[in-house]
Every structure is written in structure tokens, then in C-alpha cells.
Amino acid sequence: MTRKTNERYELNKQLAQMLKGGVIMDVTTSEQAKIAEEAGACAVMALERIPADIRAAGGVSRMSDPYMIKGIQDAVSIPVMAKCRIGHFVEAQILEAIEIDYIDESEVLSPADNIYHIDKTKFNVPFVCGARNLGEALRRIAEGASMIRTKGEPGTGDVVQAVSHMRLINSEIAALTAKRDDELYEAAKSLQVPYHLVKYVHNEGRLPVVNFAAGGIATPADAALMMQLGAEGVFVGSGIFKSGNPAKRARAIVQAVTNYQNPEILAKLSENLGEAMVGINEEEIKILMAERGQ
Amino acid sequence: MMKPVTIGILAVQGAFIEHRYMLESLGARCVELRNKENLAIPLDGLVLPGGESTVQGRILRDEGMFGILQQKIRDGLPVLATCAGLILLADHLSNDRASYFQTLPVTVRRNAYGRQLGSFITTAPVKGIGDVRMNFIRAPYIESVESGVDVLSVVDDHIVAVVYKNQLALSFHPEVGQDTRIHEFFLDRVRKKKG
Numbered sequence: 057m058t059r060k061t062n063e064r065y066e067l068n069k070q071l072a073q074m075l076k077g078g079v080i081m082d083v084t085t086s087e088q089a090k091i092a093e094e095a096g097a098c099a100v101m102a103l104e105r106i107p108a109d110i111r112a113a114g115g116v117s118r119m120s121d122p123y124m125i126k127g128i129q130d131a132v133s134i135p136v137m138a139k140c141r142i143g144h145f146v147e148a149q150i151l152e153a154i155e156i157d158y159i160d161e162s163e164v165l166s167p168a169d170n171i172y173h174i175d176k177t178k179f180n181v182p183f184v185c186g187a188r189n190l191g192e193a194l195r196r197i198a199e200g201a202s203m204i205r206t207k208g209e210p211g212t213g214d215v216v217q218a219v220s221h222m223r224l225i226n227s228e229i230a231a232l233t234a235k236r237d238d239e240l241y242e243a244a245k246s247l248q249v250p251y252h253l254v255k256y257v258h259n260e261g262r263l264p265v266v267n268f269a270a271g272g273i274a275t276p277a278d279a280a281l282m283m284q285l286g287a288e289g290v291f292v293g294s295g296i297f298k299s300g301n302p303a304k305r306a307r308a309i310v311q312a313v314t315n316y317q318n319p320e321i322l323a324k325l326s327e328n329l330g331e332a333m334v335g336i337n338e339e340e341i342k343i344l345m346a347e348r349g350q
Numbered sequence: 351m352m353k354p355v356t357i358g359i360l361a362v363q364g365a366f367i368e369h370r371y372m373l374e375s376l377g378a379r380c381v382e383l384r385n386k387e388n389l390a391i392p393l394d395g396l397v398l399p400g401g402e403s404t405v406q407g408r409i410l411r412d413e414g415m416f417g418i419l420q421q422k423i424r425d426g427l428p429v430l431a432t433c434a435g436l437i438l439l440a441d442h443l444s445n446d447r448a449s450y451f452q453t454l455p456v457t458v459r460r461n462a463y464g465r466q467l468g469s470f471i472t473t474a475p476v477k478g479i480g481d482v483r484m485n486f487i488r489a490p491y492i493e494s495v496e497s498g499v500d501v502l503s504v505v506d507d508h509i510v511a512v513v514y515k516n517q518l519a520l521s522f523h524p525e526v527g528q529d530t531r532i533h534e535f536f537l538d539r540v541r542k543k544k545g
Binding site for chain 2: 066068071074078093095097098133135152157158180181311313314315318321
């Protein structure tokens with residue numbers, strides 16, 4: 057395998073820039089992928105089961121069948137992403153071999169390694185990883201992730217975790233920005249991340265890669281909430297295809313991300329969407345997926 | 351003292367903020383175009399940024415912006431279009447049934463270099479500007495042009511930059527780097543048009 061060059065990493069970060077202001081939708085079939093594309097998804101996440109069903113089914117959850125992913129790649133012209141287990145670098149190699157556009161090293165699947173994440177610098181294909189706080193985000197970036205998302209609590213339809221992760225990351229960035237230069241070494245130590253990334257965040261007041269919201273987003277209002285809190289785009293998993301009218305809800309969420317600051321438009325978009333996914337409250341669930349892979 | 355100009359940047363999806371920062375650093379005033387109401391502001395120029403053309407086309411229509419912007423382009427509003435923006439302008443897409451503004455008489459191939467693993471960076475000359483570092487990200491290229499279209503740059507036998515009347519369209523992304531020459535070239539065209 058060829059080592060990823062700096063140019064490749066630059067292009068991978070830039071693909072995430074092109075996805076900004078967009079909605080990445082979980083799909084399980086090529087029919088769903090087409091509905092998502094037609095509704096205005098900027099990318100689709102191909103997986104065998106959406107998080108709500110992974111949660112319901114229990115057991116070990118793995119990378120999807122490459123044949124199924126290829127079917128979705130053939131069905132749509134937008135980028136196709138797929139998930140591999142945390143630390144499962146062979147699943148990642150397989151996804152790279154089928155020329156996936158983005159790999160999500162995801163806590164939604166069962167972790168394959170309780171200590172190590174994938175060394176993403178060894179790949180040409182880009183990676184997105186989840187983060188609950190600034191330390192996690194910068195550790196994933198140090199490992200080669202070219203896009204970050206909140207971990208949320210997938211498959212619940214409950215946005216509370218995504219909100220707290222986004223708020224925490226932003227407040228930690230603000231705190232770093234306010235520090236004196238000579239305090240950054242200690243900050244790197246306590247965040248357990250490389251100094252050069254701390255320095256970047258201190259100088260620029262932002263992560264060095266695009267940051268999306270993910271986990272529990274089920275309505276146009278949820279999507280706009282995450283955008284107002286500083287997300288640069290959203291992932292919607294179970295929220296669309298577990299709802300009453302997926303195509304209409306998908307379109308409404310897409311428009312809500314564009315006009316996230318316009319309550320009149322958001323009000324119109326929220327009308328008559330049919331039933332939202334039922335959802336489970338955070339307190340009612342047994343497995344907190346966000347705890348996986350720190 | 352240069353004339354102040356107002357550039358509308360299509361901000362429905364994609365890498366629009368990068369264009370905004372670059373144009374503002376060159377002294378232009380920028381407004382983000384997200385809905386029909388935003389289009390009431392008089393514009394001297396228009397930027398169609400990179401992103402996903404299918405998404406941008408969907409939202410342009412859902413927000414009732416499509417016809418208004420198409421008319422502005424037909425009426426001669428100077429346009430800078432990058433990547434997805436080029437797809438929005440093209441008369442024909444060779445590998446997609448969709449079409450959008452159809453104001454630029456060229457045929458464009460979407461995702462012409464394949465998936466993300468086919469994305470690349472190269473340096474090539476652009477007529478009137480010089481050598482430019484070009485980032486192609488799941489990029490399209492122009493397969494053919496009709497008469498009157500001025501080809502500005504060719505990479506590996508494929509056309510990647512053209513000018514036609516008021517429209518400047520590129521396969522690559524000048525907004526993601528530090529080089530501002532393409533945007534300066536665009537602003538010169540905008541100022542000339544403004545008179």
C-alpha cells in the first residue's frame with residue numbers, strides 16, 4: 057500500500073469542504089440511495105442496517121457487504137461513504153479497494169480494537185471519525201482523519217448527545233484560543249494530543265478539518281439547531297428512513313441546513329412531514345455507543 | 351480607488367465561504383444567496399461554488415431561486431463557476447440526464463476522473479494568468495465547446511477552464527488555496543462590466 061502523501065490529505069480535507077452545508081444520509085438499499093440523492097443528500101452512507109436497527113438487533117455489528125455497497129455506488133452520482141469498525145484496518149483496506157469516497161471509522165459498529173484506532177495516514181482514501189470533545193477530535197486528526205463529526209447517540213432520534221458534544225468541542229476551542237502561547241504545551245499534555253494541532257486550533261480558532269453533527273438528528277429543527285451551534289453540515293441516520301415520509305422529510309432537512317437561520321422558512325419546512333421516528337431517550341438505552349473508542 | 355462591487359455567492363450547499371473569504375480579501379462586498387429573498391439585492395457578479403451539483407440544483411428549485419438566477423446570467427451578470435458551478439452552467443452533461451441553467455454552450459462530463467481516489471493536484475497554464483496550481487476534487491471536465499467559447503486551460507487533453515461572454519467556468523477549485531489570481535481576474539471582469 058502506498059503511503060498517503062500530503063497532497064492526498066489536502067484533497068481529502070477538501071472533499072469534506074465540498075460537503076459543507078449538506079446532509080449525509082444513511083441508506084441500506086440502492087432505492088433508498090436514489091431517494092436520498094433526489095431529495096438533495098450531498099453524500100450517502102451505505103450500510104446494511106441503520107443504527108436504530110443495529111441497536112434493536114444487538115450482537116456484533118460489522119462492515120457491510122462490499123457487493124451491497126457497490127450496488128449503491130452504481131445507483132448514485134454523489135459520494136458514497138461506508139463504515140468500518142474502530143481499529144479494523146482490514147475492513148478499511150477492503151473499503152479502499154472498492155474505491156469508497158469516505159470511510160467512517162464508526163462507534164456505531166462493534167469496536168474491533170479496544171485500544172488502537174486505525175492509522176489513517178496509511179490510506180489514500182479519506183476518513184471521518186466521531187468525537188465527543190476536542191481531545192478526541194485532535195487525536196483522530198493526528199491519526200489521519202480528514203473530517204470530524206460529533207458522536208451523538210446513533211439510532212435514538214435523541215439529539216441531546218450531539219448537542220453536548222458540539223457545545224463541548226466549541227467551548228474547548230474557545231478556551232484554547234484564549235490561552236497564552238506558553239500555556240499551549242500544558243494544554244497539549246492535558247488534551248493528550250500533539251502540540252502542533254493545539255497550536256493550530258489556538259491560532260485559527262477552529263479545527264483543522266470540517267466538523268459535522270451526527271447522532272439523533274430527526275427533524276429539520278434538529279438539523280438547524282446543530283448548524284446554529286456551529287456544525288458545518290449534518291449526518292442523518294435513522295431519522296429519515298425510520299420516519300413516515302422519508303422523501304419529504306429528507307428534502308425538508310436538506311433545505312433546513314441551507315436556511316438554518318431563517319425561522320419562517322424552518323416553520324414551513326416543519327409542516328406536515330408525517331410521523332418522525334419514534335426515538336428512544338438517552339436514559340432508556342443500554343449501550344452508549346459514544347463511549348466507544350476514545 | 352477601485353469601484354466597490356457586490357458579489358452574490360450561491361450559498362445553498364458547498365464550499366462557498368472559501369470564495370467569500372478570498373473575494374473579501376480582494377476588497378469585494380459579498381452576500382450569501384440562500385433563498386429567494388436574498389436575490390432582491392442588486393448584484394455586480396455571481397459565484398457558483400463547488401459542492402454537489404445535484405444538491406445545489408434541488409435547492410435552487412425548491413427555494414424558487416432557479417428562474418431568477420438563470421435570467422440574471424442570461425442578462426449578462428458576470429459569473430465565476432467552479433466545479434459543481436460549471437455543471438450548473440453547462441448546456442449538456444454527457445453522462446447525466448439532468449441539466450440546470452444551460453447558459454454555457456459546452457458539454458461537461460460529471461465525476462470525469464472517477465471517485466475520490468481519482469482526485470488530484472497539478473499545475474498548468476491558464477491563458478492570461480500563467481501557471482496555476484489546480485485542485486481537482488471528484489471533478490468534471492469539459493468534453494466539447496461550441497463556437498464562441500474561449501478555452502483558457504487544458505490538462506491531459508481535457509478542457510478545464512473556459513470563458514464565454516459573461517461566464518468564467520473552471521473544473522478545479524481556486525478557492526481552496528492561497529493564490530488569488532483567478533478571483534482577481536474575475537473581479538476585473540466584474541468591474542469592467544460595471545463600467
